[in-house]
Amino acid sequence: MERHGQLIGLDPQQFDDYKKYHQKIWPEIAQTIRECNIRNYSIFQFEDKLFAYFEYVGIDFELDMKIMAEDKKTQEWWAIMGPMQRPVENRKKGEWWAEMNEVFHQD
Secondary structure, eight states: OEEEEEEEEEOGGGHHHHHHHHHTOOHHHHHHHHHTTEEEEEEEEETTEEEEEEEEOSSOHHHHHHHHHHOHHHHHHHHHHGGGEEOOTTOOTTOSSEEEOOOOOOO
8 A cells, every 4th residue: 555645736716616526526536536546535725735645555556547537537527626726836747736755654
């Protein structure tokens, strides 16, 4: 299992809409997330930033993320979420959500 933390900005004027969508995510999105081996997925908000945490239980993260990105319903979801989000400046090339480095963990 791999733990992932990710960071992105959020347009503060869009927070209420963003929150409403995530209070009732589309069933197809929840299913795709599960099929792509993501578990224990949470998104936290602080001011104009979002922090996502999830656990990946598969064997090929890049392949599962490619499968997710090719899913038509996920593309519809991202088309709605994308304009609300503000990627952080120092993210790596090709990232939308900036992948964070784990510095501490305790079970």
